[in-house]
Amino acid sequence: MLTKETISEYFIALQNNICTAIEKADGKAKFVTDKWERKGGGGGTSRVIQDGNVIEKGGVNFSAVHGTLSETILSQILGTTNHKLPTTNFYATGVSIVIHPQSPMVPIIHMNVRYFEISENEFWFGGGIDLTPAYVVPDDAKYFHSSLKKVCDKFDANYYTEFKKWADDYFFIKHRNETRGVGGIFFDKLKPSAKHSKENLFEFVKAVGETFVPVYTEIISRNKNLAFTEKEKEWQLLRRGRYVEFNLVYDKGTKFGLETDGRTESILMSLPKNASWFYNFSPQKGSKEEQTLAFLKKEINWCA
């Protein structure tokens, strides 16, 4: 039987493999490691890389926490107060990554894979991966989405369409009427069904996690040596400001973490080293910035 311990152990190995590959891709900076414990039970390992050749600030978090959930939070998670669960014990484990590169030509990336268990019969997988370029390069967005589609298609012909739409809806900055970036995939509460066993769902989550390194290193190598101007750097800082807005206003993982007294520095490692807000910035007609804004919309079919 596939146990929570097996899943956690896999996530630890995934964290290690990803950190090794990122260090190699960066060529200069090394991860620092902070182990932390959670008062209510469990803990995690935060690994942070800063001031590299390619990466300005990035974090790869592993955690496996457990304890009891308040009725309020349990009802929020389940979407009902009428759940009749015999217990409110929970176990949550996952890997969460955000990488902020130095260059405005290299996109920010986020990836998360997770497993949540309330009882032997009540558990699910979740995850997602999305790309946030300061300047949208259609070829890169196509490559990114096609790679994700390839992974999804191996497991279910509906996954990509469904999870791509979910990402469009989730990574959306409502008050800006903009998507965070070019999206990707997002999924939650994946439970066993006639089509997919627990083992099969885990294989899918593993495949998503293992897509991170080849896809992101390819995107890094395509863009890391491109020249950029001071103005392009400013635009990157403004886009990072939007990233901060999304994470602090909308991101459910961030909210859940802060509300349940998670380790603040690990939760907010997703924020960039620096970000800017210029009042009422409006890109020039026909500029690259304006072209990028036109791509920050839902329902763009990048695999067409």
Added chain:
Amino acid sequence: MLTKETISEYFIALQNNICTAIEKADGKAKFVTDKWERKGGGGGTSRVIQDGNVIEKGGVNFSAVHGTLSETILSQILGTTNHKLPTTNFYATGVSIVIHPQSPMVPIIHMNVRYFEISENEFWFGGGIDLTPAYVVPDDAKYFHSSLKKVCDKFDANYYTEFKKWADDYFFIKHRNETRGVGGIFFDKLKPSAKHSKENLFEFVKAVGETFVPVYTEIISRNKNLAFTEKEKEWQLLRRGRYVEFNLVYDKGTKFGLETDGRTESILMSLPKNASWFYNFSPQKGSKEEQTLAFLKKEINWCA
């Protein structure tokens, strides 16, 4: 009778006076003005100053909006669904200010005065003013709080104690276990009582609004010519990161504005031009930064 129109007209004059005084104190930058209309009714005037001698980015917003409230939002505001109000029309007017100075030696300041009306018999005043130094200077904090106490004491012997505590509780960054700065005063739902007529409450709100200029220009002139280092500038950027966290995670005005489709650029003009997040920053023992953190606590009696 004191009408909402009279209150709004006063707020417009207050905005103008404050902008004139800030331009004078800055000596270089001028406010730009954006008038905006709200789809549901009313609108406002946002005035923003950038790249000055003293001020890096600051906004002084006036708005007077009206329309109908959804039952959900009305219940949130009133704290009950059992209100039996004959109507859900509302009128909200106020002035809201945030100033981010260039120098880490000059504190950020925020001030807000507002009036909310649902009917002739259901209305209230609110407001607040608080100071956020990158480096807490006890003498400045004392001067700031004593000035506020003086204003409060003219109207009610309990105001300062009550509203100072309210500010401590409101301007608190729970996930950092830090106050935003040295606090100030905060009050909401001030309604007429045996002690205070509507006119008297308005006089108090006016007095708070008119305290802004003398107090802040004094604090500016005390600190604007102080030298600072690159390291002190970095600390300022980190403290600005905390300001962003407070505004996006906790500030009720920001949340209400974003949720009710307010003008995003006017709401988020409160964010600094730039801010930083350094992973797991910890100040050196005995440093000025550590001393400041020791002051970012509730219940410090600055008027002692």
